[in-house]
Each structure stands twice: as structure tokens, then as C-alpha cells.
Amino acid sequence: MSVLGSYLHRHPRLRLAGLLSAPLLWLVVAYLGALAVLLVSAFWTVNGFTGEVVREFSLQNFRTLLSEEVYRAVTLRSLGVAAAVTGICVVIATPMAFFMAKVASSKYRNWLVIAILTPLWASYLVKAYAWRILLANGGPIDTLFGGPGNGPGYGLFATIIVLSYLWLPYMILPIYAGLERLPDSMLEASADLGARAGRTFRAVVLPILIPSVIAGSIFTFSLSLGDYITVQIVGGKTQMIGNLVYANIGAANNLPFAAAIATIPVLIMVIYLVAVRRSGALEEL
Amino acid sequence: MTLSLPARWALRLFMGFGLLFIYVPLMLVLVNSFNGDRTFAWPPHDWTTRWWSAAWENEGARSALFTSVQAGLAATGIALVLGTMVAFAVQRFAFFGRDTVSLLIILPIALPGIVTGIALDSAWRSVMGDLGVSKGLFSVVVGHATFCVVTVYNNVLARLRRTGTNLEDASADLGASPFQTFRYVTFPMIRSALLAGGLLAFALSFDEIIVTTFTAGPGVTTLPIWIFNNLFRPNQAPVVNVVAAVLIVLSVLPVWLAQRLAGPSAGTSRT
Numbered sequence A: 001m002s003v004l005g006s007y008l009h010r011h012p013r014l015r016l017a018g019l020l021s022a023p024l025l026w027l028v029v030a031y032l033g034a035l036a037v038l039l040v041s042a043f044w045t046v047n048g049f050t051g052e053v054v055r056e057f058s059l060q061n062f063r064t065l066l067s068e069e070v071y072r073a074v075t076l077r078s079l080g081v082a083a084a085v086t087g088i089c090v091v092i093a094t095p096m097a098f099f100m101a102k103v104a105s106s107k108y109r110n111w112l113v114i115a116i117l118t119p120l121w122a123s124y125l126v127k128a129y130a131w132r133i134l135l136a137n138g139g140p141i142d143t144l145f146g147g148p149g150n151g152p153g154y155g156l157f158a159t160i161i162v163l164s165y166l167w168l169p170y171m172i173l174p175i176y177a178g179l180e181r182l183p184d185s186m187l188e189a190s191a192d193l194g195a196r197a198g199r200t201f202r203a204v205v206l207p208i209l210i211p212s213v214i215a216g217s218i219f220t221f222s223l224s225l226g227d228y229i230t231v232q233i234v235g236g237k238t239q240m241i242g243n244l245v246y247a248n249i250g251a252a253n254n255l256p257f258a259a260a261i262a263t264i265p266v267l268i269m270v271i272y273l274v275a276v277r278r279s280g281a282l283e284e285l
Numbered sequence B: 001m002t003l004s005l006p007a008r009w010a011l012r013l014f015m016g017f018g019l020l021f022i023y024v025p026l027m028l029v030l031v032n033s034f035n036g037d038r039t040f041a042w043p044p045h046d047w048t049t050r051w052w053s054a055a056w057e058n059e060g061a062r063s064a065l066f067t068s069v070q071a072g073l074a075a076t077g078i079a080l081v082l083g084t085m086v087a088f089a090v091q092r093f094a095f096f097g098r099d100t101v102s103l104l105i106i107l108p109i110a111l112p113g114i115v116t117g118i119a120l121d122s123a124w125r126s127v128m129g130d131l132g133v134s135k136g137l138f139s140v141v142v143g144h145a146t147f148c149v150v151t152v153y154n155n156v157l158a159r160l161r162r163t164g165t166n167l168e169d170a171s172a173d174l175g176a177s178p179f180q181t182f183r184y185v186t187f188p189m190i191r192s193a194l195l196a197g198g199l200l201a202f203a204l205s206f207d208e209i210i211v212t213t214f215t216a217g218p219g220v221t222t223l224p225i226w227i228f229n230n231l232f233r234p235n236q237a238p239v240v241n242v243v244a245a246v247l248i249v250l251s252v253l254p255v256w257l258a259q260r261l262a263g264p265s266a267g268t269s270r271t
Helices: A002-010 A012-041 A060-067 A069-103 A106-121 A124-135 A140-144 A156-181 A184-192 A197-225 A229-234 A241-249 A255-277 B005-032 B050-056 B059-092 B098-110 B113-131 B137-163 B166-173 B178-207 B210-215 B223-231 B234-250 B252-262
Strands: none
Touching: A012 A255, A012 B059, A012 B098, A012 B113, A012 B137, A060 A069, A060 A255, A069 A106, A069 A156, A069 A197, A069 A241, A069 A255, A069 B005, A106 A156, A106 B005, A106 B252, A124 A140, A124 A156, A124 A229, A124 B005, A124 B223, A124 B234, A156 A197, A156 A229, A156 B005, A184 A197, A197 A255, A197 B098, A229 A241, A241 A255, A241 B113, A255 B098, A255 B113, B005 B234, B050 B234, B059 B098, B059 B137, B059 B178, B059 B223, B098 B137, B113 B137, B113 B210, B137 B178, B137 B210, B166 B178, B178 B252, B210 B223, B223 B234, B234 B252
């Protein structure tokens, strides 16, 4: 034991290799390997008669994706939903996080953090289900608007609202963490030097806010982009990228085409992640 | 920035509405689980506890709960080991590709769940299927562990950054072997971070539905899958409502635990 220990102590590279081997093996084999298989199978096709997967290179899936109107429409709709959800979350989260970090007293602040954290532990499905009840025909929201059918009901709008509801804490927490690190004295200094609230916000708060918002947006954007469960629960007939993938795996039993569709959100998220990596937002996660 | 009194009140009001927005839907589920009307007419006319006893006796919900706990514990265990190892490697060593490693860890939760799910599904079908290993609880655990690693990794990494290596160096200088140093110095330092990360990993796994849908073998039903399967069946609605209410009440537990065991800063980062 001690011989091995001192041997390892003298050979840090060996220690590093020991530490990295199992996790990397797992992530590279189980995850990157799976992603690679997915990518490769996107170029396969399915025999229309037998339903068997034909393992031969073909661009047919991507040709279909690019040529048929419905796929472009669904991609744009999903992007729009993800962007709208991210926007709504930023608008709601920023004042809340600012209040928590800069206005509330420190005793009160801890309770607010707990209040924002607790719903994160409540099940995703339960929250979506709660909104299904809220938005039901003749449900509480309809009653609020004066009778069955008066509320927004299920559909695209409901999808955006519910996704915003689901991911809101993921936006509040990074913004709060960022603002908390901003010393109050900086705000006071800015005011002492004659800056008005607006100028202080632009020059002092915003540089802290932007990386935090980007960190939060990785969650709100990515989680919305791939969602197909909430859409099924409150979206009515609305379809997003996830629904198409799901339909092609399940009912259509066309795994290669589902894989081809799934490359769309991967591409979008990889571009997004590479773009924000430079901003230092990944450190905020 | 010295905020004016009206601005403070506006923010306070906004915070209040924000909290209402977050909590009203959850409260509604709790209230509805006592709604006596089978169709959940709103507002409720009479109250009952019979849905609660019906849910308690529901065989499907119970075995789904058991499956979820099994998958969650296994995935958390794997995530604890792998996440801690990577955190040590990234924090204590400088090596080529370190940034890539941290990106690789984040990738499973940064990519949409459906992508992770379908990737594991197709890999399992075309590789493990050929080896004769069919999907079951094990494939669910593999999927969950993959995206749970990041929660442990982030918590341990943050802790290692804060504590530094002084105590470990002192321990080594005083003649402790690396294993003694780990056992008596390093491990106690990261224990609460492991707990916070492990709790998050378990919660993430317990709640997961998308990856689970694609990796679960036939007959493997986790609680989220059970809820989803019964969500659109009107005659199951009362039981689903009670299960949902129970999950909401239970969600207070880990937060309380983290607060008790690790101080207020623990668990503030979900990932």
C-alpha cells in the first residue's frame, strides 16, 4: 500500500492517468460513442418493405430534411419557442435575482434562495401536469377569464408559458450568483461618481449580468429545444423537433431518420456552446 | 446604486408575483388531490381523502417508485465515483485537453435530453444488441449516470478550488501516506460537497423521463414513466394527482437536508 502510494506520489502523470481513465472511458465510450453511432446511423436508411435498417451510406435523410417544408417549419418553430422561453425567463428572472441579491436583507435572502430552489426538486412532470390542470377547458384559468374556453387553452402559447415556468429557476440562480458576487460598494462608488441608476446598470451591473444570463440561457434554450413531453401535455397539436424524433422512433420505426432529425438540435447547441465558451459563461454553471 | 423607495417596492412586488407564479400551480395540485369530484370541476365542491388511500394501494405506482429508487441509487453511486475522479484530475493537474474534458462532462446535460436518449438507444440497439445484452434497468442506469456525473463534478470541483492543497501538503509533510491523507484530510473536506452533488444526482435521476423513455427495456417503469403513461387516462387522474402531490411534498426534503447538513450555500447550484 505505502510502496504504491509513494510510487504514485513521485509520478503525478500516473496519478492523473488513474484519475481520468475510468471517467473518460465512460464518457467517451458510453456517451461520445453513442453520439457517434447516432451520427453514423443518420446516414443509414430503412428498407421500406421489410423495415430493416440498411447500413449503407446515403444522404437521403438529409435530402428529405432540407427539401420538405414541414421540417423547416418545425425547426424554426422550435428555435422560436426556445428563444421566447429564454427571453421570458430573462425578463422575469433578472428583477427577481436583483431583488434577492441587492435589496433583500441577508436573513430574508437565504429564505428566498430556498424558495427558488425547492421547486427545482419537484418533478418536471408534476409541474407540467399542474399546468395541464390549470389550462384545462373549464379549469382555474378559464374560470379566471370568465368561463370555459375563455383562457388560452392548450397550444403553442401554453407550451411557451409552461416551458418558461419549468426553466425559470435555472435562469434565476446563475443571475443571482453573479449579482451576489458584485460588491455593493461598486454600486455605491458608481453613484458617488455621479452615475444615475441607468448608467450604473449599463456600466457596472450589465457586465456581470451578461455571462450569468448566458449561463442560464444554455439551460433554458437547450431544455426547451429538445422538449417533447411538455408539448404533448399542454401543446395540443403543436409539434417541435423532439416530437418528430419521437414519432420516427416509435410509430414510424425509422431510427436513421430520427437520428438525422436529432442532428439539428445537436448542431444548434454545439454552435451555441462554442460561441459562448469564449465569454467565460461555462465557468458560471 | 442607491435605489429609490418606489423602485425597491416595485422590485419587492415583482418578487412576490414571481413567487406566486412559481408556487400557485404546485399548491393547486395539492388542493386538487383532495377534490371530491372525479372530473376535477373547478372550484371543488366537496372534499375527500379516498384518492390518497386509492393511490396507496396502487400496485403500479408502488413498483414504479421502487424502480425509480433503484435506478437513482445506482446512477448516483456511479456519478459519485466518476465525478470525483474527474474533479480531482481537472483541479489538481494541468494537462492537455483539460478544457475539452470539462466540456465533455457538461455535454450530456447541455445537449437536449432527446438527443442523449436516442443516441444511447441507437448505440444500445446496434452495439449491445449484437452482444446479446438487451435494454433493461441497467441501460437506464447507464443513461442516468452519464448526465449525473456533472452534478458531482461541479460540487467537488468548487470545493477543491476553495480549500486548496495546503492541508494536504501539511499532512504529507507530517509523514502521512497518500491514502492516509485522502482518508483523514481530503475526504472530510469534500464530504459535504459529495453529499450535495449526490443529492442533486439522485434528484436528477429520480425526475428524468426523456432519456429514460429511450433507454428503458420493456417492463421497466420508473415513476415519471408511470405518471406519463397514466396522465391521459381520465379514470387514473385522481391517483396521478395524489402521486404528483406526494412528489411536491417530498421535494422539500432534499432542500431541508442540504440546509441542515451543509449550510445555506449547499445545493444552490443544481448542476
